[in-house]
Amino acid sequence: MNASTIFFTILHKFDVNKKREDYLEWDEYFMAMAFLAAKRSKDPCTQVGACIVNSNNVIVGIGYNGMPKGCNDDQFPWSKQSQSQLENKYLYVCHAELNAVLNKNQGNLSDCTLYVGLFPCNECAKVIIQSGIKKVMYMSDKHAHKISTIASKKMFDASGVKYIQFTPKKRKIIIDFDEINWNDQSQLPTSPPLDNMSRVMRTLSLNNNRSVQFNDKESVNIGSNFTDANDAIAKKSQEQL
Ligand SMILES: O=c1ccn([C@H]2C[C@H](O)[C@@H](COP(=O)(O)O)O2)c(=O)[nH]1
Numbered sequence: 001m002n003a004s005t006i007f008f009t010i011l012h013k014f015d016v017n018k019k020r021e022d023y024l025e026w027d028e029y030f031m032a033m034a035f036l037a038a039k040r041s042k043d044p045c046t047q048v049g050a051c052i053v054n055s056n057n058v059i060v061g062i063g064y065n066g067m068p069k070g071c072n073d074d075q076f077p078w079s080k081q082s083q084s085q086l087e088n089k090y091l092y093v094c095h096a097e098l099n100a101v102l103n104k105n106q107g108n109l110s111d112c113t114l115y116v117g118l119f120p121c122n123e124c125a126k127v128i129i130q131s132g133i134k135k136v137m138y139m140s141d142k143h144a145h146k147i148s149t150i151a152s153k154k155m156f157d158a159s160g161v162k163y164i165q166f167t168p169k170k171r172k173i174i175i176d177f178d179e180i181n182w183n184d185q186s187q188l189p190t191s192p193p194l195d196n197m198s199r200v201m202r203t204l205s206l207n208n209n210r211s212v213q214f215n216d217k218e219s220v221n222i223g224s225n226f227t228d229a230n231d232a233i234a235k236k237s238q239e240q241l
Pocket residue numbers: 043045046047048064065066080089093094095096097118119120121124
């Protein structure tokens with residue numbers, strides 16, 4: 001890709017008069033919600049999130065793996081290799097799928113799809129089936145060889161619950177809390193400072209003009225193509241050092 005192609009690609013991508021093209025698709029959005037929920041998990045080894053969605057694309061339940069209410073997660077064990085089963089997490093932890101179903105805010109889940117990071121175990125499969133959920137979208141099937149997963153699949157097949165492994169087009173979705181300020185010139189983000197490339201991209205995308213503001217008084221003309229722009233900004237930054 002040459003400089004002018006990059007320039008026009010960026011211009012097009014950030015055209016404030018056109019509908020965005022890189023928005024999340026529904027499946028990506030719901031799976032990302034499941035992954036975000038997983039970030040709440042205190043499990044040191046495996047964090048699982050689950051998100052239940054109805055036929056109107058409305059989220060009706062969300063959950064992650066954690067200790068039951070009232071069972072202090074600083075006191076109950078998180079280990080998995082203790083000699084005593086009572087000292088391991090497995091007897092206590094509520095799985096993400098169970099929590100998502102129990103957290104539901106819609107009476108009947110019969111039109112729903114469950115998005116989950118990990119293929120459901122046999123205990124969760126029973127809960128999913130009994131709740132009426134008709135479809136499971138999962139990411140990882142790393143326990144495919146385990147009998148609990150084989151049992152889950154047997155039960156899903158028998159009860160007509162579809163299960164589909166989700167392959168996202170985007171491998172990463174980044175959440176940046178500073179992003180909210182990007183579209184407002186009067187509200188320039190204070191932290192972290194923008195690097196040169198970000199200044200150029202923001203100026204090109206927002207102003208449709210060709211100058212970048214450095215501080216209250218100074219601006220620099222960034223020319224009409226991306227390479228010139230980057231060079232101009234780099235030069236100005238050097239002068240300021
Ligand atoms: O379907 C599932 C399977 C497992 N989980 C949870 C339960 C535990 O907190 C971890 C598994 O721990 P490992 O250390 O990987 O054995 O994942 C779940 O929520 N849903």
